[in-house]
Amino acid sequence: MTREGQTDPVLRRKLRPVGAGAGRDDADLKILGRALRKGAEQAIDLDLRVVDGREEVRSLLDCLADLTDDLLILLMRGPNERYGLVVLDHQVMSATIEVATTGRVAADPSEPRRPTHTDASMAASLIDAMLLQVLDLAEGTSLAKRFRGYGHLTLLSELSAAELLLNDGSFRITDLEVALGEAGRSGRIQIILPEPVQAMSEKQANVETWRSQFKSRLMCATADLEAVLHRPNLPLAELRAFKVGSIVPVPVAALSSVRIETLSGATVARGRLGQVSGARALRLVSEVMVEPVFDLAKVASPEDQVPELRIPQEHQVLDALEGVDNRSSSDVP
Numbered sequence: 001m002t003r004e005g006q007t008d009p010v011l012r013r014k015l016r017p018v019g020a021g022a023g024r025d026d027a028d029l030k031i032l033g034r035a036l037r038k039g040a041e042q043a044i045d046l047d048l049r050v051v052d053g054r055e056e057v058r059s060l061l062d063c064l065a066d067l068t069d070d071l072l073i074l075l076m077r078g079p080n081e082r083y084g085l086v087v088l089d090h091q092v093m094s095a096t097i098e099v100a101t102t103g104r105v106a107a108d109p110s111e112p113r114r115p116t117h118t119d120a121s122m123a124a125s126l127i128d129a130m131l132l133q134v135l136d137l138a139e140g141t142s143l144a145k146r147f148r149g150y151g152h153l154t155l156l157s158e159l160s161a162a163e164l165l166l167n168d169g170s171f172r173i174t175d176l177e178v179a180l181g182e183a184g185r186s187g188r189i190q191i192i193l194p195e196p197v198q199a200m201s202e203k204q205a206n207v208e209t210w211r212s213q214f215k216s217r218l219m220c221a222t223a224d225l226e227a228v229l230h231r232p233n234l235p236l237a238e239l240r241a242f243k244v245g246s247i248v249p250v251p252v253a254a255l256s257s258v259r260i261e262t263l264s265g266a267t268v269a270r271g272r273l274g275q276v277s278g279a280r281a282l283r284l285v286s287e288v289m290v291e292p293v294f295d296l297a298k299v300a301s302p303e304d305q306v307p308e309l310r311i312p313q314e315h316q317v318l319d320a321l322e323g324v325d326n327r328s329s330s331d332v333p
Contacts, residue, residue, distance in 0.1 A: 029053040029055065035131075044099055047105070057173075073162065074156070088123055091185060100122060146193060169195065173191070176188065
């Protein structure tokens, strides 16, 4: 089953030029073949032999384009929160169950079906054993570095989840054709791992550490907010007549549209006035929208100057108020 609008993945593989993406490393493929065979035998007593294989470096979208919903897709968690995939076709998936239930692999190919958590559990045992064998057989090589730290396999029931969990970038896809059981039933296993990222220099690492610490401290700063029920416009003469007991009319609609403002007067959200456990409370009824004072991403290193936050001084506020007080009522809108 293919997703709508996509070419059949088998046909796409046949049409792809040989060697597209990255070169094939026969030594790595031989080690993977030995590791997979020993892992399958030790973990679930499955006779599994790698008969052909190829490796390519491709984009994430190109890797996922070949996958279909009837494949068993296992998510592997790796170092530094990086993720990879192990994909088993329905022949390999069924073979693991057949060995567990009947002790042998059926000669006839199995019918495609949707993977289950039982399939995932059996396959995870196989892949875990293979990963251990790779680290043992390829110790000290680039292949061992590529697989080190990967494990914690989880079933991906929806193919779309892979696009969300895997970071965009280059991935090395190892495509293995395998023979299963005495009859040599054909199956396919794919291992998709992200390509190693270029190591940061010491200076870059120090900058990233500084930015992380700067952001953490900045996020601990206190943000004072005010809840504004109503802000009326009054003539100056009426304002001067205020005294204890004076009534300021408040529209009923204001109770359901209380403004949450910063000290500078910017509205960041709106709320509805109510009560919780006998105390006055506000329930937010709109999304919080906070305009950044400055772009943290532009503060790249300790040498960069943090933009100055200009806050009016007390004497400036008093001068402004005095200027309003000296205006005549006819000047007030």
